[in-house]
Amino acid sequence: MWQAGSKESNDCLITLKKSDKTKIKIDSIVGHLFHNQILNAVKDTLKSDNINNVEVLVEDKGALDYTIRARLKVAIKRMMKDV
């Protein structure tokens, strides 16, 4: 399991786990408004980093798009270091 971020307001905590296929779970305080936007940010980032077969959990406290992307990139980096 690899993590990046925090659960402070305007931030998010990303948790990555190995998986047999890509799964994305979003738990956001603004999920009712921005679920798809967050989902797209995650999908985009995974694609650009060429990552498959991970389980992504986004615990979002109202982070901006670029924060979510940056947090996910760091989590991926931490994962790659170990693999």
Add this chain to the structure above:
Amino acid sequence: MTISNNILEAREKRAKLINSLAEQNKVIVSLKANIPGNNKSSYLAYLIINSFSFNQLELEIIKKHFFESEDGPFYLLEINSIDLHEIKAKLIAFENKWPLGRFIDLDLHTQTKQISRQRKRKCFFCDDLAINCIKNNKHSVKEVFDYIESKTLDYYQGLLFNYIGESISLELNLNPKFGLVTKYSQGSHKDMDYKLMIEAKKTILPYFYDMFLAVVRTKKNLKDILIIVKKIGIEAEKAMYKTTNGVNAYKGLIFHLGLIVTAYSFIISRNEDKTFLEVIKQLAKDFFKSKADLNTFGQYAYNKYNISGAIGEALEGYTHVSKALEYLIDFSDSSLIQTLIFFISEIEDTTLLKRAKTYDYYLEVKNKFRDLEINKNSIENLTQYCIKHNLSFGGSADLLIVTIFIKKIMVICDKINL
């Protein structure tokens, strides 16, 4: 738009720090300023987190920690509490009622979770939820920053204007008052009256905000800051003399409040190791050095009797004001008069020396105040005596105003200590 990795790392670090405290079963309140953009440690962040005293949160604070980070300055407060919802309610209530509360993040953290607000904040500019505007990039970083800046500066402008104005008025409206100008009497001052004092007050008030502005936005050291604020002080003096046709109504006060406002502005706008008192002393020392060759009565008194008057009080770090706070329990007439009597008895008042003519008589007058049994009659009689002998106590009146101002500002600032 991107966010600096340093800011993200700093947030992760803070979260870990909070977790490690929360794991020890501690209840933590974090406080930081909510400033957009990549510079989180601007003077604004400090002005916002230092705009109130922790006492105003009405929490039982066991310990407070201060940190500087790439995500800006922040405090972590360890709280003694059982009812977490009550604390959260208090934090939200404070954010809602405090003029700069909208720019403050007060968050509650415990071992199990961070407790979030149920209702989301609204945007400054439109009626939408703030999160909508932020997510959709509706307003630029500059637009939001400028808004926060103007609101914060407005707040401090109002604060200085009101607190100093009220402090001067409380002294001026006190009556009777031993030869000093009151609403009903010119006292021992043939060239001054109530109206003139009010006009002088109105004239000098805006200059203290000018000093504040000059201090909070500069990265200069105290020596250079003194040069700037001294210029503003001299402008204030000139404007006062113009208003009063050359009568010295508040020159000493401009000096005292100039130093105090400068020191206050300095310590609340940056991460500063020096205390308020240390800054005051340093400023006074540099001021004294630069003033040593001036031909004033204060200089004469210093050379002849080693009486250093207003500058002496500042050099000592206002020890008499510190003591006077014990007399100034509230702003009632009886507290005010007791505080004034304390100053007249204890300080070296060059106004009195000038009017008493001889040093022996100067001491005699001070003793009259020291031995005074305070009641309505004795105050009235001594006032008559002072007017008859043309005595007055401008230096003491100035320090009374200073004490009132300090007492007011202590309520909203934990960094003010004498």
